[in-house]
Amino acid sequence: xxxxxxxxxxxxxxxxxxxxxxxxxxxxxxxxxxxxxxxxxxxxxxxxxxxxxxxxxxxxxxxxxxxxxxxxxxxxxxxxxxxxxxxxxxxxxxxxxxxxxxxxxxxxxxxxxxxxxxxxxxxxxxxxxxxxxxxxxxxxxxxxxxxxxxxxxxxxxxxxxxxxxxxxxxxxxxxxxxxxxxxxxxxxxxxxxxxxxxxxxxxxxxxxxxxxxxxxxxxxxxxxxxxxxxxxxxxxxxxxxxxxxxxxxxxxxxxxxxxxxxxxxxxxxxxxxxxxxxxxxxxxxxxxxxxxxxxxxxxxxxxxxxxxxxxxxxxxxxxxxxxxxxxxxxxxxxxxxxxxxxxxxxxxxxxxxxxxxxxxxxxxxxxxxxxxxxxxxxxxxxxxxxxxxxxxxxxxxxxxxxxxxxxxxxxxxxxxxxxxxxxxxxxxxxxxxxxxxxxxxxxxxxxxxxxxxxxxxxxxxxxxxxxxxxxxxxxxxxxxxxxxxxxxxxxxxxxxxxxxxxxxxxxxxxxxxxxxxxxxxxxxxxxxxxxxxxxxxxxxxxxxxxxxxxxxxxxxxxxxxxxxxxxxxxxxxxxxxxxxxxxxxxxx
Numbered sequence: 188x189x190x191x192x193x194x195x196x197x198x199x200x201x202x203x204x205x206x207x208x209x210x211x212x213x214x215x216x217x218x219x220x221x222x223x224x225x226x227x228x229x230x231x232x233x234x235x236x237x238x239x240x241x242x243x244x245x246x247x248x249x250x251x252x253x254x255x256x257x258x259x260x261x262x263x264x265x266x267x268x269x270x271x272x273x274x275x276x277x278x279x280x281x282x283x284x285x286x287x288x289x290x291x292x293x294x295x296x297x298x299x300x301x302x303x304x305x306x307x308x309x310x311x312x313x314x315x316x317x318x319x320x321x322x323x324x325x326x327x328x329x330x331x332x333x334x335x336x337x338x339x340x341x342x343x344x345x346x347x348x349x350x351x352x353x354x355x356x357x358x359x360x361x362x363x364x365x366x367x368x369x370x371x372x373x374x375x376x377x378x379x380x381x382x383x384x385x386x387x388x389x390x391x392x393x394x395x396x397x398x399x400x401x402x403x404x405x406x407x408x409x410x411x412x413x414x415x416x417x418x419x420x421x422x423x424x425x426x427x428x429x430x431x432x433x434x435x436x437x438x439x440x441x442x443x444x445x446x447x448x449x450x451x452x453x454x455x456x457x458x459x460x461x462x463x464x465x466x467x468x469x470x471x472x473x474x475x476x477x478x479x480x481x482x483x484x485x486x487x488x489x490x491x492x493x494x495x496x497x498x499x500x501x502x503x504x505x506x507x508x509x510x511x512x513x514x515x516x517x518x519x520x521x522x523x524x525x526x527x528x529x530x531x532x533x534x535x536x537x538x539x540x541x542x543x544x545x546x547x548x549x550x551x552x553x554x555x556x557x558x559x560x561x562x563x564x565x566x567x568x569x570x571x572x573x574x575x576x577x578x579x580x581x582x583x584x585x586x587x588x589x590x591x592x593x594x595x596x597x598x599x600x601x602x603x604x605x606x607x608x609x610x611x612x613x614x615x616x617x618x619x620x621x622x623x624x625x626x627x628x629x630x631x632x633x634x635x636x637x638x639x640x641x642x643x644x645x646x647x648x649x650x651x652x653x654x655x656x657x658x659x660x661x662x663x664x665x666x667x668x669x670x671x672x673x674x675x676x677x678x679x680x681x682x683x684x685x686x687x688x689x690x691x692x693x694x695x696x697x698x699x700x701x702x703x704x705x706x707x708x709x710x711x712x713x714x715x716x717x718x719x720x721x722x723x724x725x726x727x728x729x730x731x732x733x734x735x736x737x738x739x740x741x742x743x744x745x746x747x748x749x750x751x752x753x754x755x756x757x758x759x760x761x762x763x764x765x766x767x768x769x770x771x772x773x774x775x
Contacts, residue, residue, distance in 0.1 A: 457667030725760030
């Protein structure tokens with residue numbers, strides 16, 4: 188093919204032709220290679236088609252075998268299912284019949300329960316109505332009971348007031364009884380305690396059935412038990428505190444400032460709680476009146492606190508208090524505040540005499556003036572440190588002497604007011620100044636004669652118009668009565684026990700003589716009764732605090748103490764006289 192325009196092939200076209208020829212040869216070679224490869228692939232395809240045909244045949248065979256197997260399985264499962272369905276149908280029939288019977292039974296029970304519920308509801312309604320009626324009646328009864336209780340308490344207070352008035356008029360001895368709680372040493376056996384008594388020692392036989400009655404269960408081997416009751420003005424159970432005990436004692440202190448002598452004594456066997464009731468626990472070691480210890484204080488420190496409180500409400504200087512501390516040991520009287528030349532306190536034996544007026548007195552007895560409770564306790568503790576103690580099988584700190592603490596209240600009144608009561612309104616401001624001067628002169632160590640000489644006639648005239656009335660508060664912690672076989676004492680302690688029991692027996696004889704109104708009362712059979720002659724004989728309001736143990740172990744001793752208290756209540760000493768007769772003021 189020739190190019191247009193008459194131009195012949197040039198070099199460019201020749202080059203181009205060669206390139207196209209070269210490319211044509213390359214394409215032909217490529218076509219040959221592809222045809223070769225295609226032929227090989229046709230061979231492989233033929234081989235694969237042959238293998239696929241065989242595989243399809245095998246698959247068809249397997250599928251055919253599997254289909255046959257499934258048919259066999261379906262036929263067996265279907266047969267099992269048919270059997271199961273038959274059984275289920277039978278069960279369903281049974282359940283259906285059971286359900287019908289159950290439904291009928293439930294309906295019957297429902298009717299029965301419904302009837303019962305209706306009946307119960309009606310019964311509850313009736314009960315509610317009855318309950319409301321009972322509540323109304325109970326409310327009325329509670330109100331009636333409250334009214335009766337209040338009326339009973341009022342009548343009880345009136346009865347007590349009348350009884351106290353009767354006691355005042357007759358001069359009877361007030362007797363209170365305190366039952367202490369059980370203590371560890373109650374379970375320890377003495378020398379002569381039988382095995383039966385040891386086994387029963389844990390049993391309590393004394394009880395406070397109310398605030399005026401003690402019940403004692405007395406039993407002996409081979410005998411039916413007997414219950415004995417004892418009546419007193421006041422009975423304290425084992426759970427009642429020192430505060431409760433003192434609350435019934437405190438009114439006597441008001442009588443003291445009204446011009447009456449007062450005596451409070453604790454009576455009972457060793458270890459029955461007398462010293463605890465009168466002093467409190469371990470007073471010797473607890474000198475300071477600390478708040479936490481005040482709940483345990485006994486009658487003596489509490490009475491002093493109350494006395495100084497009452498005095499603080501009076502005009503200053505119109506009262507002052509003197510203290511003496513005495514013990515009766517082996518029928519001898521010892522002054523526990525006496526001092527030697529060096530000022531050291533030691534017990535000195537003193538005598539008890541009877542004055543021309545028939546009163547008991549202790550010459551040379553030491554009296555210390557105190558201004559507050561701390562000073563009083565300081566002196567009492569000094570005396571307690573000298574008090575004789577000795578351990579026994581019953582009590583490790585048994586007191587071997589009778590302790591008598593006496594507070595003498597000196598009341599200054601005008602001579603114009605003699606024979607009348609010592610009321611605050613009758614002591615005017617001028618008298619207070621004169622009393623203060625007299626009291627200051629009394630407490631100085633200088634001689635009274637020299638001070639009188641230095642006084643002017645006006646002062647002497649004022650002093651003559653001032654008269655002094657003395658009232659006494661005697662606080663007595665008696666030594667405990669003892670059974671020698673129980674306490675196990677020997678030697679000197681046995682002699683002490685003998686004197687203690689004889690002095691307490693003498694006290695019982697004195698009360699018996701007063702109760703029988705004998706012409707002779709044996710006060711002088713014992714130093715104890717001689718010392719307490721004025722208080723026991725009717726010159727003082729006397730309160731006996733019986734202290735007993737609740738334990739079966741001390742049944743005999745407890746009954747003896749209760750018998751003593753019963754006899755003491757029967758004593759009629761006549762009306763107590765008020766101390767309004769003046770005596771001249773004595774100076775030290």
